[in-house]
Amino acid sequence: MASIKDFKAARKLGPGYFIREQMEIRGWVQEELADILGISVKHLSSILQDKQSLSIDIAKRLSKVFAGTSPHYWLHIDNDYSLWLEHGGNEEIDSLSAKALIYSRMPIRDMFKRDGSLRQMMSTNFQKRLKNTGILIN
8 A cells, every 4th residue: 555655746836826826815916016025027927937946035025925924934835846846857866766675675785796787787777677677666
């Protein structure tokens, strides 16, 4: 049975989504929020599109503009989104997990000593090879 750790979000929402949500509640447009925050519309637009990470200063400003939120809230959303992006697009993480599983279940050190070709096989393409043989199943 799969644990909750095995499931991944299909789409993680960045701070831009939550800022737009707050703007909608208040009936504000980008120009108004940019003016309130004291930043350019272009800068706000890049934040709303999750192209620009939040600085501590912007997180502080957002917490003052949107009562009931804290700088920690905004920075947490931004950091969580950045980590999700990094992990979601990084096949190397999955490869590392596969290697760790193999090392934990097989006498790899002894196999390296006996056969030098094993080291070459343990490359970044190793996970793809395992999937093709049916040994590794997502």
